[in-house]
Amino acid sequence: MLRIMTHPATLTGLGALSIVLLMAFFPASTLESSLRGLSIWWQVLFPALFPFFVISELLLGFGIVHFFGKLLDxxxxxxxxxxxxxxFVVAMGYVSGYPVGARLTAQLWEQKLVNRAEGERLVAFTTTSDPxxxxxxxxxxxxHNASLAPVLAxxxxxGALVIGFLMRYHDRRAPISGMLVETSHAAKSRQRSRIGQAIKAMHEARLLDGRSLGKLLQDAIQSALRLMIVVGGLVVFFSVVMEMLTKTGLIEALAQALRQLFRTxxxxxxxxxxxxxxxFEVTLGAREAGGDHGALxxxxALAAWILSWGGLSVHAQVISLLSRTDxxxxxxxxxxxxHAFIAMLLVYVLWGWLGP
Incomplete structure (x- = not known):
């Protein structure tokens, strides 16, 4: 009986039931937090992420990804x-922020351009904040201090690049995608310029895709909209969960314990x-870190920790995007x-050179 009660699926179900009961007890707070999450999605996340989702789909269809892949191999x-x-995933992930890196990794996996180990390495160091x-x-x-940007960035x-380098040792026995093809054509590859190979790879990828510009644009918009709905749903859900946990006093209890540790x-x-x-949520955490605490x-350092951890809301978005992969x-x-603790440590190391 105890084993059943402690099973992850059982605990998840009990947690979900608890949230539902709390929502029934606090209907006004539930509605208010839902609207707050919806506002964040519509006013911040949708305009920030939707264009990048569409562009990434188009670049994959045009073969641009294959061009940079061959060039930077x-x-x-x-x-x-x-x-x-x-x-390409690294560049787009860093420029557009979470969860774009996870989405692109899932696309490459679906096209059999990366395997499971490579996908795990990619997601590990491309799940970052956007600039x-x-x-x-x-x-x-x-x-309210723009001079913090250099040390924070x-x-x-x-820290993300350090994680990327460390992850090269993850699942070392797994093969690297494309290695066999490249080895079998090694003699021809030496005779061609790297740019020539990249252009050829882009052309072949475009021919293999075969969709017209209109069809490609339509598919890109539809795919991006589906993704944005998933992201929006998760943001609203975690907004409600945070409000319910606050109502129960659990957040305050955790904060009290951590305050005592900080004072120590x-x-x-x-x-x-x-x-x-x-x-739980990166925006709320970063806002709290930026308060007037007199310890810049x-x-x-805490803001770097929060940005690098990403919050369980971002984790849930990434998991949903990777749900069709292994x-x-x-x-x-x-x-x-x-990444969170490395970034936090780097703030203290770099503060004397890049700090305000």
Missing amino acids: PFMRPLFRLPGIGS IFLIGAVSVGFF AAHYG FGLPGRLADAPIFGL MHQT IRYRPLFLSRLA
Whole structure:
């Protein structure tokens, strides 16, 4: 009986039932938090992510991804044990932020351009914040200090690259996609220029896709809209969950325990609210970190932790995007946790050079 009660599926079901009961007890708060999550999705996430989803679909259809894959293959393999095509995911993931990297990784997996191990490596270090949110929302909006952007960006993206390098040792026995094809054509490849190979790969990918421009654009928009609905649903759901946990006092209890731990290490107790909120949702956590606590270096380190962890809301978005693949969640969870603490440490290391 005890074993059944502690089974993950049973615990998840009990948790879901508890949330439903709380929603019934607090209907007004449920509606208010739902509208708050919907507002964040419509006003922030939809305009920020939808264009990137459409563009990424178009670039895949046009073969641009294959062009950069062939061009950057010599760099990606020795550094990250990834095929060159992964460079497109890295670039788009860093520019457009979570969960674009996961979406592109799932697309490459579906096209058999990466295997499970490579997909796990890619998602591990491309699940990052976008520069607009890091600079505009966090540095300027929450901290009211644009000079924090260099140290925050260096810690966050530098930590991601460290994770990418460490992940090259993940599942080392797994093959690298494209290795056999490349080896069998090694003699011909040496005779062609790298750019020539890249153009040829792009042309072949475009012919293989075969869709007209109109059809490609239609498919890209439909796919992007479906993804945005999933993202919006998860944002609203976690907004409600956070409100319900706050109503029960669980959030405050966790914050009290963490405040005591912070005071033990000589840190302001008020800073404890930031990682508690950031554990669930990155925007709420970053906003708490940017409050007037009088400990700017520690606040920045916590903001780097929150941005790199991503929040369970982002984790849920990534899991939903990878649900049709065999890519596992455990490597993502461990890499996010490691990235959070590496980025936090990098803030303290870089503060003397890049800090305000």
